[in-house]
Amino acid sequence: MDNIAGHKSGLTWAVHLSVAFLVILWLFPTMGLFVSSFRTADQISSSGWWKALFPTEQNIVIRGASPSEQVQVDGMYVIEGSVFDSRASGDIAHWGTSSREIDAYKPGEVVEMRDGSTITLNEDGTYRMENAAEFEGSRGQRIFFTATTPPEFTLDNYEFMLFDERNSEGMSKAFFSTLTVTIPATVIPILIAAFAAYALAWMEFPGRAILIACVVGLLVVPLQLALIPLLKFHNNIGIGKGYLGVWLAHTGFGLPLAIYLLRNYMVGLPRDIIENAKVDGATDFQIFVKIILPLSFPALASFAIFQFLWTWNDLLVAMVFLIDSSGQTTVMTKQIVEMLGTRGGDWEILATAAFISMAVPIAVFFAMQRYLVRGLLAGSVK
Known part of the structure; x- marks a missing residue:
């Protein structure tokens, strides 16, 4: 009876309830930070955020x-x-x-x-x-x-964190520093991985299978193993304390997933399109630019979401490769950690800083989430 048209099986209901539970579990702390960022210190100390609309x-x-x-x-x-x-x-x-x-x-x-x-x-x-x-x-x-x-709501918390010149811990400078790190660290690995994925998917050359196996193997290597050797290498060539070093670090750590994801997607593209383009005299570069890249946009977007979220929320790589005592290149995650020590009791300030750091990733995710599932499932079925 469970399989009759119009009836949903118990497993389907279980899946739906599980998804709803996970969504609520994710939204609960997010809404808490959002509401708390508009409350005063006295109200936060006297009641929970779920009572914000009541006296x-x-x-x-x-x-x-x-x-x-x-x-x-x-x-x-x-x-x-x-x-x-x-x-x-x-x-x-x-x-x-x-x-x-x-x-x-x-x-x-x-x-x-x-x-x-x-x-x-x-x-x-x-x-x-x-x-x-x-x-x-x-x-x-x-x-x-x-x-x-x-109930009292105020924008003073955001004004203090973003625009108050007297606030040495303001998030505006850290916000632009994080953008400076994140955007190139997202674009560079996509460009490199797209070329590599096309070569591994459609070009015949000796050792291709070994390279694919190496890419898969690199997916399980923790980045912590490479931090010290890579930092020493960066220091030896003079890029260990600036944006260039952190861009290259994020690029190296993100390339295995990018190549694996894009290669699986490109392999599933219709072979006839590629062969017809070669018959018409198109070069590999022309095929890649005019055919492969437009058709691979869902996979490119799905990896861009992952890479952007990872680099935006990263703390470890930034603290290792982006050393700046003057605070000019401090990213938002490091700024929040420092504020936990200096403003551990100012919950309204910490909530505002945390939500400012979350706002951009949330906007990026919801703007491009329709491509996420399409890109991740690419190559899984024929």
């Missing part, structure tokens, strides 16, 4: 205005202000003047301090301090309170 209750401590801002009204010295800044708002549930008794007073209650002054905090967050004598000192009174604040 939250926060325990907050602020310092009131300093005595230098006091004014004299009807013979009394007065300090007024609000515990919320110009953008934030909320309702005060209870408040206090000590961290041990944060819920000691209700909104609107007048409290007498030890120095004879009085202070009151209203439900809307405004406060008023009065004293018959002049307030002294350089720091304002600390106020502890619990407030229910509405």
